[in-house]
Amino acid sequence: MRARSKRLWGVAIAGVLLVSAVTLSAVALKQHADLFYTPQLLAEQGQPEAGKRVRIGGWVQIDSIEYGEGADMIFLIEDGSGQTLEVSYTGVVPDLFREGEGVVATGRFDETGAFTAENILAKHDENYQPRELKNARQATS
Amino acid sequence: MIEAGHFAAFLALILSFFQAGQGLMGQRRAAGLSAIVAFGAMTFSFVTLIVAFATSDFSVQLVAANSHTLKPFVYKIAGTWGNHEGSMALWCLVGIGFGAVAAKLLATGRPTFEARALGVQGLLNGGALLYLLLASSPFTRLDPAPLQGAGLNPLLQDPALAAHPPMLYLGYVGYSFVFALAAAGLIEGRIDRVWARTARLWALAAFVPLTLGIALGSYWAYYELGWGGWWFWDPVENASLMPWLIGAALLHSVIVTEKRGSFGVWTALLAVLAFCFSMLGAFLVRSGVLTSVHAFAVDPLRGSLLLAGLLVFGGAALILFALRAGKLEAGPNWTTGSREGALMGNNLVLIVATATVLLGTLFPLIAEAAGQTMSVGEPYFNLTFTPIMSLALIALPIVQAWSWGKAALSSLWKWGAAFAGIVAVFWLAGIGPFDIPLLAGIGLAIAVWLIAGAAMEIWRRAKTARRLGKMPARVWGMTLAHAGLGFFVLGAVLETSGRAHTTIALQEGQATSVAGWQLTLDDVESIEGPNWYAERATLTARRGGTVAELQPHKRFYPAAQMPTTETAIHKTGLADLYVALGDGRRNTQGETRWTFEVFLNPFIDLIYLGTILIGLGAFLSMFGRKTKVKEAEA
Numbered sequence: 001m002r003a004r005s006k007r008l009w010g011v012a013i014a015g016v017l018l019v020s021a022v023t024l025s026a027v028a029l030k031q032h033a034d035l036f037y038t039p040q041l042l043a044e045q046g047q048p049e050a051g052k053r054v055r056i057g058g059w060v061q062i063d064s065i066e067y068g069e070g071a072d073m074i075f076l077i078e079d080g081s082g083q084t085l086e087v088s089y090t091g092v093v094p095d096l097f098r099e100g101e102g103v104v105a106t107g108r109f110d111e112t113g114a115f116t117a118e119n120i121l122a123k124h125d126e127n128y129q130p131r132e133l134k135n136a137r138q139a140t141s
Numbered sequence: 142m143i144e145a146g147h148f149a150a151f152l153a154l155i156l157s158f159f160q161a162g163q164g165l166m167g168q169r170r171a172a173g174l175s176a177i178v179a180f181g182a183m184t185f186s187f188v189t190l191i192v193a194f195a196t197s198d199f200s201v202q203l204v205a206a207n208s209h210t211l212k213p214f215v216y217k218i219a220g221t222w223g224n225h226e227g228s229m230a231l232w233c234l235v236g237i238g239f240g241a242v243a244a245k246l247l248a249t250g251r252p253t254f255e256a257r258a259l260g261v262q263g264l265l266n267g268g269a270l271l272y273l274l275l276a277s278s279p280f281t282r283l284d285p286a287p288l289q290g291a292g293l294n295p296l297l298q299d300p301a302l303a304a305h306p307p308m309l310y311l312g313y314v315g316y317s318f319v320f321a322l323a324a325a326g327l328i329e330g331r332i333d334r335v336w337a338r339t340a341r342l343w344a345l346a347a348f349v350p351l352t353l354g355i356a357l358g359s360y361w362a363y364y365e366l367g368w369g370g371w372w373f374w375d376p377v378e379n380a381s382l383m384p385w386l387i388g389a390a391l392l393h394s395v396i397v398t399e400k401r402g403s404f405g406v407w408t409a410l411l412a413v414l415a416f417c418f419s420m421l422g423a424f425l426v427r428s429g430v431l432t433s434v435h436a437f438a439v440d441p442l443r444g445s446l447l448l449a450g451l452l453v454f455g456g457a458a459l460i461l462f463a464l465r466a467g468k469l470e471a472g473p474n475w476t477t478g479s480r481e482g483a484l485m486g487n488n489l490v491l492i493v494a495t496a497t498v499l500l501g502t503l504f505p506l507i508a509e510a511a512g513q514t515m516s517v518g519e520p521y522f523n524l525t526f527t528p529i530m531s532l533a534l535i536a537l538p539i540v541q542a543w544s545w546g547k548a549a550l551s552s553l554w555k556w557g558a559a560f561a562g563i564v565a566v567f568w569l570a571g572i573g574p575f576d577i578p579l580l581a582g583i584g585l586a587i588a589v590w591l592i593a594g595a596a597m598e599i600w601r602r603a604k605t606a607r608r609l610g611k612m613p614a615r616v617w618g619m620t621l622a623h624a625g626l627g628f629f630v631l632g633a634v635l636e637t638s639g640r641a642h643t644t645i646a647l648q649e650g651q652a653t654s655v656a657g658w659q660l661t662l663d664d665v666e667s668i669e670g671p672n673w674y675a676e677r678a679t680l681t682a683r684r685g686g687t688v689a690e691l692q693p694h695k696r697f698y699p700a701a702q703m704p705t706t707e708t709a710i711h712k713t714g715l716a717d718l719y720v721a722l723g724d725g726r727r728n729t730q731g732e733t734r735w736t737f738e739v740f741l742n743p744f745i746d747l748i749y750l751g752t753i754l755i756g757l758g759a760f761l762s763m764f765g766r767k768t769k770v771k772e773a774e775a
Contacts, residue, residue, distance in 0.1 A: 009477045009478075010485070017490070017493060021497060021525070021529055024524060024525050024529075027524070029504060029521060031520070032517065032521040033508070033515045033516070033521065034518060035515045055515075055516060067734075070644070070646045071736045090644055091644040092644060092736045092737070092738045095703075095706065096704070
């Protein structure tokens with residue numbers, strides 16, 4: 001009987017661990033799954049909540065890159081739909097970040113609706129581009 | 142030449158299926174012999190591929206697509222496995238190699254069991270070879286042969302990355318033999334102490350290279366990608382972490398089966414799962430279903446074939462498992478507060494942690510099916526994986542002192558108080574002179590706890606200095622691995638919480654100060670390598686009396702039309718000063734400002750030291766006396 005009650009303790013601990021892990025994962029996914037938008041989707045669905053991390057994908061509009069102080073820069077993302085989004089970014093851009101090329105910017109909108117990127121992803125090589133972009137291009141072309 | 146290699150691979154295929162047939166019928170000698178001959182054939186086949194790469198034989202399609210005459214010789218050779226087809230050939234070679242070594246070394250006194258294990262291994266190898274020859278043949282000729290090749294992805298032209306795939310594959314594919322042992326044990330209906338003694342050694346033989354392979358990959362990402370980090374929770378990285386976690390769970394559960402005869406069902410399940418996760422990893426990495434920051438040749442059709450392989454082999458093993466699990470013997474009784482209970486707890490945490498990684502990795506796929514595009518990044522894993530694993534790490538030093546069957550738990554409160562004390566020290570230090578956030582304080586406490594716990598455990602077992610020298614290798618191995626875990630946590634916490642990162646933009650001759658260092662950009666010049674040219678910045682870094690020269694550069698490989706970042710790292714012993722060269726930006730006055738990412742990464746070497754210690758500890762614990770199994774074994 002005693003051994004059994006001790007075994008029950010083990011089952012209880014395991015149960016608590018499992019329930020907390022599931023809850024934790026659900027909360028973490030709800031808060032931290034970064035939604036992906038193209039400029040067109042942003043125009044359709046409205047701007048996501050300020051401060052929430054999102055990913056914006058598209059192409060760097062030709063002649064849109066402007067450099068500011070230090071490593072600051074501004075550029076436009078377009079997706080072929082006529083909609084664009086202005087991105088501010090401070091930092092080094094990836095090797096294959098170029099006007100007219102695919103890009104995915106991870107960052108946040110602030111209260112005024114300005115988007116600041118924390119991270120810029122461009123394709124790695126001539127044959128590869130982010131998967132989301134492939135779908136976006138199919139949708140817009 | 143390559144035709145001979147192609148033929149040899151076919152021979153290996155036939156031999157593997159012969160090995161499977163003979164083995165499953167219980168013919169130990171015939172199965173063993175064909176395993177060894179198959180290994181000879183596959184080695185020859187792989188050598189012909191290496192020769193084709195070494196001699197830049199562009200009449201072979203794979204070489205033309207992935208090599209170049211100007212490439213340095215060592216990367217010509219490493220290029221053999223730096224592509225999809227070649228790496229699958231390596232996968233086959235390693236799997237067949239494990240079969241051949243097992244054919245030589247297996248001596249359990251159970252010839253039918255051994256034959257069946259070799260038989261299952263033959264099936265797995267045969268499946269891999271079928272996939273190689275039918276869906277991704279590296280032996281295809283190209284007519285007419287081009288005069289020049291397209292070049293290897295420049296990111297892969299790096300010493301760490303040349304060694305990374307073979308190491309990783311020794312781990313991934315090593316689990317195929319663990320899988321084979323489990324399947325054979327289930328066929329025989331005997332997952333007992335003799336079985337566990339053998340299975341443990343093979344599980345270690347896969348775990349050691351997997352650990353080192355992951356560390357190599359992480360180190361490469363750190364200095365080659367120019368992002369200053371060492372782990373990005375990228376799907377490709379998670380694909381290697383999941384089999385590692387299952388493998389770690391297996392190493393702990395198989396001890397219970399070996400020493401006590403308990404947990405047999407569970408251990409067999411883990412042994413099957415470890416290889417299933419290896420195959421899942423191969424599928425995730427190669428099918429392109431997930432967005433990864435790491436460049437990989439992806440192909441959806443080949444991906445779905447890998448998935449089919451996973452379903453066939455994994456499914457068959459699970460059916461076998463379901464048929465036999467009820468018939469396996471349970472060991473002696475145990476309570477929650479015993480070493481069995483402790484190791485079960487370890488397994489529970491590792492499995493739950495694996496599940497959170499799996500969920501985070503696959504969630505974008507699930508969301509996509511529901512019409513949402515999203516990605517899951519670091520914050521998710523920090524919120525789930527990290528606290529769950531922390532629980533196990535806090536418990537580790539406490540529960541490893543518990544005895545088999547039933548332990549005295551009266552001193553539990555002392556342990557709890559000791560840990561709370563360490564946390565309190567770091568927390569108080571955080572309020573005081575050192576600026577340590579509470580979470581980092583807990584992390585540091587866990588690290589100290591683990592290292593001190595490892596030292597105490599070995600002293601508890603030895604009691605005297607004289608007996609310390611006579612400790613079995615596996616006790617030292619365990620201690621080293623647990624201490625390594627502590628050093629890893631120490632490095633990870635210090636690096637993550639203490640990292641400083643700034644982006645700077647400088648013209649030639651300008652200076653700025655970053656994280657206590659004065660950085661001057663002396664000049665930026667063009668240089669040329671064997672198959673690349675580059676812009677190289679020369680910076681002088683000064684701090685106190687220390688002067689260091691850093692030369693980060695940005696290479697361009699014309700053959701592949703691709704740039705790469707070569708970071709410059711100055712090691713100060715305590716921290717890495719890490720500089721990556723960014724783009725040059727020309728202003729309206731025609732002056733060029735160069736951008737740099739500058740990181741100060743404190744104690745990052747501890748992360749790699751810890752990982753190497755884990756690998757070394759696992760390696761050590763393969764040696765020493767065999768556990769004696771007393772029961773009469775038929």
